[in-house]
Amino acid sequence: MNRTVPHRPIRREVAEMLAIVAGAVGLAALTHAPGSLATEAMVLVLGIVVVALRCRRILATAAVLVSSLAFNVLFTEPRWSLTIADRNALAAFVVMLVLGLLMSTLVERLRASSAAAHSRAEELASLNQLARALAVADDERAVAQALLDHLVGVVDAPLVLLFAGQGSSSRPSAAVVVGDDWLGEAGRHALIARMDGGTVPGTPGPVASAPIGLAEVSVGLLAWRSDAADASTALAGRLSTALTQAATAIERLRAQTAERQLHEAAAKERLRSTLLASVSHDLRTPLASITGAASSLLDDGADLPPAERTALLAGIVQESQRLNELIANLLFATRLDAGDVVLRAEWTSLEEIVGAAVRRARTQSRSGRIQVVPAALPLLQADPVLLEQCVFLLLDNAVRHAPQEAHVEVRPFVADGRVGVDVHDDGPGVPPELRARLFQRFERGPRSSGLGLGLAIAAAIARAHGGSLRLHDVEQPGATFRLELPVPVQPGDVAGHEADPSGGEP
Amino acid sequence: MNEPTAVCTANALIVEDEAPIRRFLRTALAARGYRVDEADTLQAARLQVTARPPDVVLLDLGLPDGDGIELVHEIRGWSQLPIVVLSARDQESVKVAALDAGADDFLTKPFGVPELLARLRVVLRRRARSEVDEVPVVTCRGSDGRGFRLDLARRQCHLLGEGGADVKLTPTEFRLLATLARHAGRVLTHTALLREVWGPNHDGDLAYLRVFMGQLRHKLEPEPAVPRWLLTEPGVGYRLGIDPVEA
Numbered sequence: 001m002n003r004t005v006p007h008r009p010i011r012r013e014v015a016e017m018l019a020i021v022a023g024a025v026g027l028a029a030l031t032h033a034p035g036s037l038a039t040e041a042m043v044l045v046l047g048i049v050v051v052a053l054r055c056r057r058i059l060a061t062a063a064v065l066v067s068s069l070a071f072n073v074l075f076t077e078p079r080w081s082l083t084i085a086d087r088n089a090l091a092a093f094v095v096m097l098v099l100g101l102l103m104s105t106l107v108e109r110l111r112a113s114s115a116a117a118h119s120r121a122e123e124l125a126s127l128n129q130l131a132r133a134l135a136v137a138d139d140e141r142a143v144a145q146a147l148l149d150h151l152v153g154v155v156d157a158p159l160v161l162l163f164a165g166q167g168s169s170s171r172p173s174a175a176v177v178v179g180d181d182w183l184g185e186a187g188r189h190a191l192i193a194r195m196d197g198g199t200v201p202g203t204p205g206p207v208a209s210a211p212i213g214l215a216e217v218s219v220g221l222l223a224w225r226s227d228a229a230d231a232s233t234a235l236a237g238r239l240s241t242a243l244t245q246a247a248t249a250i251e252r253l254r255a256q257t258a259e260r261q262l263h264e265a266a267a268k269e270r271l272r273s274t275l276l277a278s279v280s281h282d283l284r285t286p287l288a289s290i291t292g293a294a295s296s297l298l299d300d301g302a303d304l305p306p307a308e309r310t311a312l313l314a315g316i317v318q319e320s321q322r323l324n325e326l327i328a329n330l331l332f333a334t335r336l337d338a339g340d341v342v343l344r345a346e347w348t349s350l351e352e353i354v355g356a357a358v359r360r361a362r363t364q365s366r367s368g369r370i371q372v373v374p375a376a377l378p379l380l381q382a383d384p385v386l387l388e389q390c391v392f393l394l395l396d397n398a399v400r401h402a403p404q405e406a407h408v409e410v411r412p413f414v415a416d417g418r419v420g421v422d423v424h425d426d427g428p429g430v431p432p433e434l435r436a437r438l439f440q441r442f443e444r445g446p447r448s449s450g451l452g453l454g455l456a457i458a459a460a461i462a463r464a465h466g467g468s469l470r471l472h473d474v475e476q477p478g479a480t481f482r483l484e485l486p487v488p489v490q491p492g493d494v495a496g497h498e499a500d501p502s503g504g505e506p
Numbered sequence: 507m508n509e510p511t512a513v514c515t516a517n518a519l520i521v522e523d524e525a526p527i528r529r530f531l532r533t534a535l536a537a538r539g540y541r542v543d544e545a546d547t548l549q550a551a552r553l554q555v556t557a558r559p560p561d562v563v564l565l566d567l568g569l570p571d572g573d574g575i576e577l578v579h580e581i582r583g584w585s586q587l588p589i590v591v592l593s594a595r596d597q598e599s600v601k602v603a604a605l606d607a608g609a610d611d612f613l614t615k616p617f618g619v620p621e622l623l624a625r626l627r628v629v630l631r632r633r634a635r636s637e638v639d640e641v642p643v644v645t646c647r648g649s650d651g652r653g654f655r656l657d658l659a660r661r662q663c664h665l666l667g668e669g670g671a672d673v674k675l676t677p678t679e680f681r682l683l684a685t686l687a688r689h690a691g692r693v694l695t696h697t698a699l700l701r702e703v704w705g706p707n708h709d710g711d712l713a714y715l716r717v718f719m720g721q722l723r724h725k726l727e728p729e730p731a732v733p734r735w736l737l738t739e740p741g742v743g744y745r746l747g748i749d750p751v752e753a
Contacts, residue, residue: 317618324616331596344599344741347713349720355731356738372731379716385598385741410731491713 013055020051021063025070032075037089038076041096048100052107060104068097130242134249144220145254147246151222154242155235159224163212176261210236212243212250219250271367273465274442282326282451286319293319321364323457325396329453332389333441338461341386343464345489347491348382350419351375354410357391365399378419381488382465390461390469393454394423394481400450402427402479420484422472429479435471516561516630519543521551521577522592523570526614531564534619535626550573555581562588562629565609567600575604582608588629592617598741605695605742612693612742628691628748644687646735646748652728653735656687665726673725678703682718683726686736686746695743719744 024047028040044067052060072082076089111357133146144161151159180191222243226235293312294418301309334443335341360371380387391410398408402425411422437443439459442450455469458481464468465485472482518540522528525546532542534558543560545551548571555563555577561583567574578589591604591612601612610629613622645666647653652667663673675683681703686694699715700708708714719738723730737745 320616328596347716349716351720351723351731352716352738353740355733356730356740359737362732373728374731379713384738385596388740484620 011155013059017055017063018060018066019046019306020054021066021070023047024050024067025074028071029074036385037075038069040091040336041071041099044071045096045099045103049103049107052104053111053466057104057108060108062096064100064104067100068093071096071114071186089319123154126153127241127245131245134245137249137253140250140253143246143249146249147222149244150240150242151489154239155224157226159222161212161220161222163220190413208236210239210243214244214251217495219247271441279330279451283323286323286326289314290319290323325364326451329393329451329457332457333453336457341464343386344383345381345465348383348384348387350377350380350387350412350421350485353382353384354385354391354412354421357388357395358410360388360392361395361399364396368393369401369406370408370410373409373411375414376416377412378487378490380419380485387462387465390458390483391423393458394421394469394483397454397458398423398425398427398479401425406478414487417487418467418484419487420467420482422480422482424478426478429477430471430474435474438471439469455481514539514626514630515541516626517541517543517558519545519551519554519560521545521548521563521569521574522566523547523568524566527566533621534622538623546570548574548577551577552580558633559585559587562590562626562657564590564592564613566592567597567604568593575600575607578607578609578675580606588632592631601742602695602697605693606697616699616716624691631697632689632692644690644746644748646726646746648728648734650728654726656683658684658687663726667728675722675725678718679722679725682715683722683746686744690746690748693739693745693752699744 019043024044026044031039031043048060051063055063071078071093072084076084076093078085086094098287127150130146130150134143137143137146140163144163148159148161178470207223209221209223212220212222222239224235259431293316297304297309297312304312332341354372358372362370395408395410398406402408406425406427409422409424411424413422415418434443439455441456442452443456444450459469462483462485467483467485469481469483472480508533508567518535520528520531520535520542522531522544523546528544532544535542543554543558545554546569548569551563551565551569552589554560562578565574565577578591581587581589589609591601591609592615593601593604593612594615604612610632611625613625642659643657645653645655647655647666651666652665654666654673655664657663663675663680663683665671665673682699684744685699685702694702696715697709700711703718704711704714719736720730723733723736725734727733735747737747739745
């Protein structure tokens, strides 16, 4: 290839050549003895070899000529003339001339092949580096960047990479563009539409290009500014390995994406069937008791003692409410999945939220066993409806999982820029094997009759507020769920503009 | 259902497209002496309201031929007759829109008969009262005898039960409590309260409202963390609960 060891300036090399030849001639003159001229010829050939090793080829040839001339003039009889009388001396002269030319040619060839090997090794190392970069590239832009990094050392012209977006290859768009964008928007489109180089209308100056792809399928295009068509064709040939590697990487990425999508779809499908199975079972349970109680009232209502009738009716109301809660959770989980839940954050009082949730939970469980420990709490930026639902779900969870006689205590707290609520019950606590999966959907405790959605939804609401929900203090008896939320900068001195209580007088 | 029933002679119009819900409402109301008319579309409701103006409208917001809020706007164009809106739990913004359009209160589906009757009592009492004058005294007292009494005319508030005493309220606290008391039992949206207590330029100062409600609770409620009377309707507003609405 064209790449050789870079030469020094010609003048220096000429001077060096002359010096080496002069040295050789001097050495030959020192060893000169009349008769055989073999030693002198050898010394001069040595000089030629040294020149060939150090200087460019033309100077090696020049050294052969100069040395031959010096040999002829200085050492062969008659001296100081260009004629050679002795046949032996003539033979020595010819052998020296041929040997000199041969040696200089050999040395040059050796040097060229060594340079080629060096350049190939460099190219291989560079390709290796590209292969490593491509192996870890996890999107098409990274592939493009790796390819570009590699090409910058190879192509000595402004270049740009265009990757067609996936989909219709008939009208590809420049989905990924890296490099100096000297083509401009219009140029890129013109180029990618044709998928080949040449002079494309709308591009500034002549453009050469090479497709990036496997077999017939082109995933992109490398374009560079080029004035010479021949050089471009040669360059395209040299780039083919790198471009094929990049195309392979792109294909691999696309195959991975397709596979991942397939997996996700399958997982979603599995979740959906679990959901359906679970939902139909759990919705049927309250429905069965409602149907039973209602039909019993319909058939034997008149004969039933009043107390029993009331119990059946109360059961219907309670189971209906339960059903309503289940459906609400299910609906909310679906909306969460669909990205349909919008956080309407506003100034909200945590004390109020807790109060409303406790009130609702007390009404539903028809018991006063939920107690609240009073605390002075800051205002929050939160969605009051979602947050109330979150606290309610924690209370509902405690009421339903702890035995009937257990106490449920709500303990709001403020600490270190966080505000929160602990919901504690003195029941048996969460079984250790359940703790890790507690906040996953459809995970249910041993005594649960729900869908296993409540805690998952509560945790999702906490996360949506930049907070967290976790099991707290597992070493202590009972179960404590800790909801933690960030405290915003409080809204000015809200009450400050009003003087001390003035007894209601205007 | 087995509470003593006061016979009511009001005309109620039920606007609801679900037949089972209409039936349940009709049965419950007729049993207490209401005369009941029904409409299953917005168009039918318009005709009913103008042909035979009812004393109260129970309005489902999701009707097959339009949004119930339209009807609220139309009725408020010519009448102050009480409107109670029926809606689902996760539709707080819809409730607020209906209330700000002029609806008097809302019921979240599913609801029980006691809740329904309590709402109707409140809105019908308001109608009866506005024809006379304001009630000067509002009393909130629990079964344990604790609670408070607000005298609007004298601008005084008194704690009831053991150790009852006069409560000192700041002017803003008093205005807030008085506003809730004048609409006792009825939900008031944040916007409505802010306008009435702080004036029309304080629409957005929700934090004020939260802080003053908290102060009122701490002065008046036996258990401020779980209030009995100064009730929060999350995402909607506040209500002074005077009826034992919930069990």
